[in-house]
Amino acid sequence: MSSTTLPRTSTTDSTDSAVSPTGFARVRLILVLGALIALGPLTIDMYLPALPAIADDLLTTSSAVQLTLTGTLLGLGIGQLVIGPLSDAMGRRMPLIAGTAVHVVSSALCLLAPNVAVLGLLRLLQGVGAAAAMVVAMAVVRDLFSGRAAATVLSRLMLVMGVAPILAPTLGAAILLNGSWRGVFAVLAALGVALMLVAVFLLKETLPPERRRTGALRPVLATYRSLMADREFVVLALVAALGMSALFSYVSGSSFVLQDHYGLDQQEFGLVFAVGAVAIIGASQLNVVLLNRLTPAGIVLRALTAAVVSGLVLVALTTTGAGGLLGFVVPLFFLLGAVGFVLPNAPALALSRHGEAAGTAAALLGAAQFGLGAAIAPLVGVLGNDGPAMAVTMTGGAAVAWLALAATLRRQRRVEPAPAL
Template sequence: MDNVAVQSPPAARDARSATEEPTGFDRFRVIVVLGALIALGPLTIDMYLPALPAIGNDLQASASTVQLTLTGTLLGLGIGQLLIGPFSDIVGRRLPLIVGTVLHIAASVACLFAPNIAVLGTLRALQGVGAAATMVVALAVVRDLFSGRAAATALSRLMLVMGVAPILAPSLGGAILLAGSWRGVFGALAVLGAILQVVAIFALKESLPPERRQAAQFRPVLRTYRQLITDRDFVLLAIVAALAMSALFSYISGSSFVLQEQFGLDQQAFGVVFGVGAVALIGASQFNVVLLNRYSPKQIVFAALIAATAAGLVLTALTTTGTGGLYGFIVPMWLVLGAMGFVLPNAPALALSRHGEAAGTAAALLGAGQFGLGALIAPLVGLLGNDGPAMAITMTGGAAVALLALGVVVRLGGTTEPAV
């Protein structure tokens, strides 16, 4: 099924041909800048994870209620991308990026003074909207400049740069907690946002020329969204990407409680163990570049989802029976996260390759699906018990359903591969 030459839609091919792909040092510079910008989302999500128990104690909120602040962030990331993506197709990439970063900085400063969990959750949602600009614009710029396997390779490299964030974020948060309270985490996020604002202004050129921009009208935006959601292959790959991301957010939302409360790790040890999972994700995403020289993105996604489901079933069995203790949790979890490192760059690259004429809107719909589902998963882990089995069940479920969805649709007619 992967040997059939299938072409991308004509509009996508035209959009690709309008821009020459960067090479050499220019390619390296673009990827580093986009990686730095896209890291704001993971930093916003992960940096306060060690502080979740402290926030609950300080604001007198239950664990599941505190996790709703993470849900608020993910909702903001999802909704923000739906709004910012089409806007970036109309006015270009730089303006939405700059405005979104300013919003993130303002919300981060306001979090310093949040008097209760409800206000904190609202401000976290605004943080998410601001961070959404960096994420959707980075994906759209990749689609503006790269196509096919080159886009999948660029996304894999982005994950290398972006992956530093989840490795460092919990450790940075833990260090801040040693020096002060959880509110200091949001002060640090404000400073990081300001640094990335400078990067956005001075280091990123506009990648969408005026002649390729969409009309500044409401109906064309709706028409573009309708075109996207009626493209079965795009919807399939968006669902696969969202389910893969849901497995990742299961780990993010529950890991601080499982590792600190169930296994008794302190905040610094939690940061180290959490970083091990990020290393697995990053390492897989970089090996993905090697595999792309031999296998198609679709083949890699299939194999990775099978591996993730199998490792997830082992994780579920070990955590449910209590076998292996901490190592019985970490090792299969590491395997699941590693498998997701192959899915996360390839599924979006396949989806984006079909709609280069509306890369911002397509990236927005992809991101909204990923973070919208993540917003539902975050409190689900808490409702199921905030323990190892709860995380294992939600992660395995996401991988298994993604595999089932991809398999069923391919059987019905097959997904298309981008022209390369």
């Protein structure tokens, strides 16, 4: 099977009338969009070291506290489904500013949460607010870039946003050393305010009025139906979502596995957690080089193969206990690195198929990623919150993604040869 082909795009690969920025303007845009996209990872990751402390303080179980993470992921998914079509109808800036304001308010209210149920609801609202930044940033990329150019820009964005998962747990641990877990949400509220100012003063509107779509419910639903009817878009969205679910399985269980099972303290956890972020960042930047020689589809299939192999090694080592902490971290590094190749390429390919509805397409793509992540991540807790539970969950997601993409390529080859992307 050739891994350098993928189903053809159903829309033009151009960026319509938009002019792609170059030089310093492109660098500034990447920095702004990277900062906006980073709001989601910061919201997810900064309180990870505090999960055991939250469980003790609110007199609840570790599984119940993990559900607050699930609430955030659900908010990110649901929020994108709503905000994406709004950004196609109203432009990119206003939904972004309003959503960020929701994030700020809900972050502030988390300071007062009296129990885990209220905290979970507020975390869901936090996710809805962060969704605005993430879906608008993706839509802006599609407004201005497509194909390989979009994959390259998304790889650069992953470099910028990759700082967030490296710094977030360490920052969260530092806050815990000088205060309680509630201080984490005060910092998130302040970051939300800063990013709102970035959106107001540094992000220009990229969707002119003549390219906007109606915000009426029926046309929006019709657009979602057309996206769901595009089999290749659905497969690419599934691949992106399963790649993200492997990452969220790690995020969901890492605090308990590394601190409770391997005995790391909060600061040591932040350092080890950063190793995974380094793997993803390194892969996303190597991806820019590989795009000069391979197609995005070829990179995704190869990366998923590597993810499955690394995952199987991780399952074997964590199940037997061989290698201790090193036996956990090393195969995990390669597994997360493989995911780092999937995350920029699969979304870029999916978005390139529907430039006429970039916001709605980005919303459906993001909802799939975070919705599936919200559904799969709790499996780590259900299966025991240990190394084997995390390894099985991550590897399973990568394996299903590989099967979906491979099946699509085989079907395409049976129907008609597909041009290389």
